[in-house]
Each structure stands twice: as C-alpha cells, then as structure tokens.
Amino acid sequence: MSLRAAVLGHPISHSKSPALHLAAYGRLGIGMSYTAIDVTENLLPALMGQIRDQPGWRGLSVTMPLKTAMLGQVDEVRGVAGTLGVVNTVTFEEHPTGTRTVGSNTDVAGIVSSLRHAGVAAAPSAVVLGGGGTAASAVAALQQLGAGHVTVFVRDTSRTGEVCAAAGSLGVELEVRNLADAARPAAGADVVISTLPPRAADGLAAGMAALKTSTPGVLLDVAYDPWPSLIASVWQAGSGTVVPGLEMLLYQAVEQVRLFTRLDEEVNASVIDVMCDAVGLPRRVL
Template identity: 70%
Template sequence: MTLKAAVLGHPIGHSKSPALHRAAYARLGVDVEYSAIDVTVADLPAFMASVRDEPGWRGLSVTMPLKTAMVSEVDEVRGVAGILGVVNTVVFEADGASVRRIGYNTDVAGIVNAVQHAGVVSAPSAVVLGGGGTAAAAIAALKDLGAPSADVFVRDVGRAAEARAASEGVGLSVRILPLSGAAAAMAAADVVITTLPPRGADALADELAALGTRTPGVLLDVAYDPWPSRIASVWQDGGGAVVPGLEMLLYQAVEQVRFFSGLGDRVTAEVIDVMCDAVGAPRRVF
C-alpha cells in the first residue's frame, strides 16, 4: 500500500514542501506519496473527517491559515504545540485497530536551527514582526535561544492573542507594540524574525533604509517567495546576516520527515543534503 502525506493550506500552489518531502522519501527509499492540497479554514473540519478512516495516511504538514484551526481537528496535541495552541504537523498514529491524529509544532525547531546556523548570540535582544501563529512559534524559539524578552510589533495591538498566549505559555516577557515603530528597534536587535506575509514588510523596509543606520544583527524572514524580499535586501545592505524562510521551512520539514517516515534519527545529514538540493537551499553542517 502506498503511504500518503500532504501539505494543507490556502493558497498552496507556491509551497515548496512537496519538493522537500519527495526528495527525502526518495533518498530514504520510503514509499510515501506527498501532495499539496488547497484547504480553507471553513473546509478544514470536512477534510479532516474525510481522512480519518482513509487508509495509508502518515501525516499532514499544516501551513497558513490553518495552524490554529487544526488544534480542534486532532485527537491529541503534544509538546510545544499544546502550549502555543498552534499545530503545523499532524501525525497519524496507530492505536490498536484505530488511528489517532496527533498534533505537533515543528516550526519552533525550524526557527531555532535557522537562526543558530546564522550565528545568533546567546541571550539575544529580539524583535518579532507579526502576532499570529508563526509569531507564536518565534516567541517559543526565542525562549529556547535564551532571549530575556522580545518586542513584538503588530498592525493592530488589539489582535495579537496568539503572541500573548505564547508569551504566557513559554514564560518569555514580550511587549506588544504598533508596527509603525519597528524600524529603530529592528536596527538595534541581535535577531529579528518577521512572520509577515510576502511583501508585508516592504513599507517597513523603506523606513529602515531611510534611517541609514547599520543593521548588524540576524534577520529571519519566514516568507520565501519572492526572494530576496525587500526587507531582506535592505537588511543585507546594512551589513546584517539574512536567513531566508526557505531555511526555516527546511529545518521544520526535517522533523516532519522523521515523523512521517517513521525513521526518526535515521533521517541523517545525507537526507538533509538532498532536501537542500531540491529547493536550492544552502547545505549546512548539522
């Protein structure tokens, strides 16, 4: 029987997850068919009901705008996903004659690995742009990196519930601030994580460029299409290191492959290398 996995989201046509996963399963010699499926928040309950008893499912990668909604569609939420209330990975786990759907969050590990490889210092001063599900993962990642606190800049300070919940859940103090004041704080930070949608930081990039100051820290822009983003180009021009969202996507996908293939730590550097090659990401030393 061919095993199945997929990435869910809306829109989904731009996703590079299929390339990453297919390369990994081919290298591992595991027969997992991985596809991309367009699913809206409204469609999610019906979709999850349809796959509950369908044989062969191993896992689901979950992207925007489904990460929060997926919490209500799984049988159990484990690890940091339960703390954040954000699920980006669903694993189909055999339980006797039935199958249980278990929610995880691998975005946190993806962010930690991505910024560590870029040389983020211990206990970094930190800025997060955006207040949604990926920002929640960024807050948890900053806690793991030893950040003492973080400034979270959002378009509407009254709509940052996920960031506030993440702060309380992981025990990292945050300030929720209006996005209009972010440029100067970014330039002074050791690490900046922007979780805004593609082109969502363009105006802020122009403001940062107008300041004419150095940007010596590390910027992770989770958006990877188009690349380089305007904010990434301005940051690099200011002397800072830039981590494309493609690297975060890679590192969180490695954890998913370990779940979906059932091979765990046997997903080694050789597999990660072919995943890098599949999407044009630089190879890193793990």
C-alpha cells in the same frame, strides 16, 4: 498499502514542502506520496473526516491559515504545540481502538536551528514582526535561545491574542508596539524574525533604509516568495546576516520527515543534502 502525506493550507500552490518531502522520501527509498491540498478553515473539518477513513496516511504539514484551526481536529496535542495553541504537523498513529491523530509543532525547532546556524548568541535582544501563529512559534524559539523579553510589532495591536497567550505560557515578557514604529528598534536588535506575509514588511524596509544605519544582527524572514524580500535586501545592505524563510522551512521539514517516516538517525546529512538541492538551498549540516 501505499503511504501518504500532504501539506494543507490556503493558498497552497506556492508551497515548497512537496519538493522537500519527496526528495527526502526518494533518498530514504520510501514509497510515500506527498501532495499539496488547498483547504480553507471552513472546509478543514470535512477534509479531516475524510482522511481519517482512508488507509495509508502518515502525516500532514499544516500551514496558514490552519495552524490554530487544526487544534480542534486532532485527537491529541503534544509538546510545545499545546503550549502555543499552534499545530503545524499532524501524525497518524495506530492504536487498538483505531487510528489516532496527533498534533505537534516543528516550526519552533525550525526557527531555533536556522538561527543557531546563523550564529545567534545566547539571550539575544529580539524583535518579532507580526502577531499570529508563526509569531507565537517565533517567541517560543527565542525563549529556547534564552531571550526573556521580546518586542512584537504588529499592524493591528488589538489582534495579538495568539502571540500574547504564547508569551504568557512561556514566561516571556512581551512588549507589543505598532509596526509603524519598528524601524529603529529592529535595526538595533540582535535578532529580528519577520512573520509577516510577502511584501507586508516593505514599508518597514523603506523606513530602515531611510535611517542609513547598520543592521548588525540576524534577520529571519519567514516569507520566501518572492526572494529576496525588500527587508532582506535592506538588512543585507546594512551588513547584517539574512536567514531566508526557505531555510527555516527546510529545518522544520526535516523534523516532519522524521515523524512521518518513523525514522530518526536515517534522516541524516545525505537526506538533508538532497532536500537542499530540491529547493536550491546551500547544503547544510544539522
């Protein structure tokens, strides 16, 4: 029986996940396919119904706009995914009664690993840009790094349900402000995590550049296409450290590979090396 995995989202043609996963499976010597499937929220239930009846499925990577919608399509939700209400990973487990689908979240681990690699100290002052599902994962990651207070800047302060619910369940004090006011607070923060879509932070970047001040902290820009983003360029010009979204994607994909292959220690530095090579990232050691 051939093994299968895929990434689901809309749009999905830009995804780097197939390159990361296929490189890992090749290095591990596992015959597992990994494809990109374009699916909207409305079509997700039908797709999941089809997949349940097909043999060989090991896992699904879940990206926007499906991370919340997937909650209602799995049999069980585990770990921080249940706390956040955000699923970016689905695994398939065999049980006596048949296949069970399990939702989990590797985005949080991906953010934590990428920020630690960048040298983020404990209990950082933190800013998150955006208020959706990825912002909720960012708040959870910052909580793991010791941040008790996070300021979230959004374009529409009435649409922050996901990130507010996440902060409440995690015991993190959340301050919600308008994105138009973010330039100076962001420039002075230890950590800034932008979860905004590509180019959505361009106005903020221009505002930061106009301040003509240094940006000594760490910026993680989850958007990775086009790269470098304007905010990443402005941040680097201010002598700050920039973590590309592609690096976060790498770290969360490593955790997915471990889940989908049902291997752990075998997904080692040599596997991570070929994953880095597949997307043009400098080689990392976890």
